[in-house]
Amino acid sequence: MNKNKTALITGSGKRIGASISRAFHSRGYNIIAHFNSSSEEIESLEEELNKKRKGSCITFQANFFEEESIERFIEDILKQTNRLDVLVNNASTFFPKKLSESSAEDLNNLYQTNTFVPFFLIKAFETLLKESNGSVVNLSDAMVKGGIKEYSLYTAAKSSLESLTKSLAKELGPEIRVNAVAPGIILWPEDEELSEESKDKLIEKTALRRIGSPEDIANAVLTVHELSYMTGQILNVDGGREH
Numbered sequence: 579m580n581k582n583k584t585a586l587i588t589g590s591g592k593r594i595g596a597s598i599s600r601a602f603h604s605r606g607y608n609i610i611a612h613f614n615s616s617s618e619e620i621e622s623l624e625e626e627l628n629k630k631r632k633g634s635c636i637t638f639q640a641n642f643f644e645e646e647s648i649e650r651f652i653e654d655i656l657k658q659t660n661r662l663d664v665l666v667n668n669a670s671t672f673f674p675k676k677l678s679e680s681s682a683e684d685l686n687n688l689y690q691t692n693t694f695v696p697f698f699l700i701k702a703f704e705t706l707l708k709e710s711n712g713s714v715v716n717l718s719d720a721m722v723k724g725g726i727k728e729y730s731l732y733t734a735a736k737s738s739l740e741s742l743t744k745s746l747a748k749e750l751g752p753e754i755r756v757n758a759v760a761p762g763i764i765l766w767p768e769d770e771e772l773s774e775e776s777k778d779k780l781i782e783k784t785a786l787r788r789i790g791s792p793e794d795i796a797n798a799v800l801t802v803h804e805l806s807y808m809t810g811q812i813l814n815v816d817g818g819r820e821h
C-alpha cells in the first residue's frame with residue numbers, strides 16, 4: 579500500500595461498515611477492510627474502491643470468535659502496512675435474549691464482538707496509532723443509556739465499550755484520541771422482522787420523524803476522527819430520539 583493515510587474498519591462487508599469505508603476512501607485514505615462471512619460483499623467493495631484508486635483497498639478475513647483467527651488477522655495487517663491513522667471498531671453482534679433464556683454463551687458472544695475484540699485491536703495497533711497521532715472510533719448504540727427490553731446483554735456489552743472508550747482516551751492521550759459514535763435507527767435488523775406499526779412507533783420517538791442512513795453514521799465517524807480536540811466522547815446520531 580502507498581503512503582496515504584490508512585483506515586482499518588472492522589465489519590466492512592456491508593451496511594454501515596461499507597459506508598464508513600467509502601467515506602474514508604473518498605477522503606484519500608487507504609482502506610484495510612475486515613470481514614467475516616460477507617465474502618461477496620467485500621469483493622464488490624474492494625473492486626469498487628480499487629477501481630477509483632488502484633491499490634487503495636485490501637481485505638482481510640477474520641472470525642472474531644476464534645482466538646487464532648484474531649491473532650492471524652493482526653499479524654497479517656502488521657506485515658502489510660506500517661501506518662495506521664484510524665481504527666474503526668464497527669463489527670458487532672446484536673440479538674435479543676430474555677433474562678430467563680440467557681446463557682453464559684450468549685453473554686460471551688455479545689461481549690466478544692462488542693467489547694473484547696475492540697480492546698484487543700486497540701492494544702495490538704497502539705504503536706502504529708501513536709506514531710500517526712491517530713484515533714480510534716468505536717461504534718456503540720444510542721439506546722444504551724435508556725436500555726432496551728430483552729437486549730440487556732447487548733446493552734451491557736455496548737455500555738462496557740463506552741466505558742472503555744472514556745478510560746482509554748485518558749490512558750492513550752495525548753497521542754491517540756478515542757471516541758465513539760452511537761447510531762439510532764439507521765437500518766432495520768436483518769434477522770428480525772418488524773411490523774410496519776412497530777417501525778412507525780420507533781420513528782415517532784425521533785424528533786426528525788425518520789430513520790437515518792448509513793451515510794449519516796459514516797460522516798459522523800469521519801468527523802469525529804478529524805476533530806483533533808475531541809476525545810473520550812460518545813456522539814449520539816439518533817435523530818433526536820427520546821430515551
